[in-house]
Amino acid sequence: MRRPAAIVLLALVAGCRPADPAALTTPSLVSARVRDEALASARVWRRPSTPLARANFADNPAGPASFPADMEVACRFTTELPGGTTPKFYCALDSGEVVKVKYGRSNPELAAEVAATRLLDALGFAVDRMYMTASVRCRGCPPFPFVALRCLARTGMKAACLAGARPGREVIFPGAVIERRLPGRRIQARPDQGWTWFELDRIDPSRGGSSRTEVDALRLIAVLLAHWDNKGSNQRLLCPGEQDRPDGGCARPLLMVQDLGATFGPAKIDLHNWRNVAIWEDRAACRVSMKTLPFAGATFPPHRISEEGRQFALSLLRPLTWEQLRMLFDRSGVARFDHLVGDAHDADAWVAAFMAKVDVIAEGPACAAAADLTARGE
Numbered sequence: 001m002r003r004p005a006a007i008v009l010l011a012l013v014a015g016c017r018p019a020d021p022a023a024l025t026t027p028s029l030v031s032a033r034v035r036d037e038a039l040a041s042a043r044v045w046r047r048p049s050t051p052l053a054r055a056n057f058a059d060n061p062a063g064p065a066s067f068p069a070d071m072e073v074a075c076r077f078t079t080e081l082p083g084g085t086t087p088k089f090y091c092a093l094d095s096g097e098v099v100k101v102k103y104g105r106s107n108p109e110l111a112a113e114v115a116a117t118r119l120l121d122a123l124g125f126a127v128d129r130m131y132m133t134a135s136v137r138c139r140g141c142p143p144f145p146f147v148a149l150r151c152l153a154r155t156g157m158k159a160a161c162l163a164g165a166r167p168g169r170e171v172i173f174p175g176a177v178i179e180r181r182l183p184g185r186r187i188q189a190r191p192d193q194g195w196t197w198f199e200l201d202r203i204d205p206s207r208g209g210s211s212r213t214e215v216d217a218l219r220l221i222a223v224l225l226a227h228w229d230n231k232g233s234n235q236r237l238l239c240p241g242e243q244d245r246p247d248g249g250c251a252r253p254l255l256m257v258q259d260l261g262a263t264f265g266p267a268k269i270d271l272h273n274w275r276n277v278a279i280w281e282d283r284a285a286c287r288v289s290m291k292t293l294p295f296a297g298a299t300f301p302p303h304r305i306s307e308e309g310r311q312f313a314l315s316l317l318r319p320l321t322w323e324q325l326r327m328l329f330d331r332s333g334v335a336r337f338d339h340l341v342g343d344a345h346d347a348d349a350w351v352a353a354f355m356a357k358v359d360v361i362a363e364g365p366a367c368a369a370a371a372d373l374t375a376r377g378e
Helices: 007-013 020-027 033-042 109-123 146-153 197-201 212-223 273-277 307-317 322-331 348-361 370-377
Strands: 072-077 088-092 097-100 127-132 134-137 170-174 179-182 237-239 254-257
Touching: 033 197, 033 237, 088 134, 088 146, 097 109, 097 146, 109 127, 109 179, 109 212, 109 322, 197 212, 212 307, 212 348, 212 370, 307 348, 307 370, 322 348
Parallel strands: 072 134
Antiparallel strands: 072 088, 088 097, 097 179, 127 179, 134 170, 237 254
């Protein structure tokens, strides 16, 4: 039975800080020097607040603003244009909080992003929070909000583009996913700069940045997920709350992956081809690459993984149980996606593929030491 919509949720989020969608998409810029300093001192990994053995992949992220995945959520349409090419819009809850709503039953990115963010969050990597819903009930929405917003941005013709969007009208989006951004200020010298994977070599542990061990583990897990749409705007350099400096710098900057919708195979939640995506480009050299994926790797260049990075990745991945991963692939909607074929509707098949990839990481001789690779500029 569907739970009553919105009222319970809005009571939960009443204490949340309201978010202005414009503030999400048009942050102030910093100088290139400040941004470079933040990148050098950035962290990519934090010890998870919940031990991995207790990680719950069966429901939405925990917290005071959370809600069950079978709840219908009500909100009010806003006309701020979201980026990207997949259907989405910003919507205001009665509390004043503005969230991003991603929709479309035929869109594989919804389930892929829910699964990938839940996994990375449990492992200690920073991501946005993705919430599944039974549906989103949008007040004042046009029938096709993303198309309407793109029309409005290009033409400015509000009456034509937003035809059908009346204050009293409600449009229901079954199975929509709500995104709440990880709190913090974006650090960027130009709009939508983000960070690219070839910039990870600029992180400097002597300046407070992550060790090569942590960075290599992130690279290796990104290859496992097949995170191929890794352009700069799909990652964020973030300054968490109360870490700001007067010049726009940050005391404890954080690198996070912002958009994980293009994962689990070259066609997104594509089990057959995900199985066939190799972990290693060259196992003897412990070199990883995404050259065989769409965009030929995009901003992810071939890179040699250190033995310390390989072992750290395994220390994060090995404790995951079959049942945890089964919940991950089932409850995220990956195994339930309508357009899957063959055994891709079986969550256990996804778990087996995941475990096989972890085994590939574990097999074989030791990789080169981090200090040796760094000394050689590799």
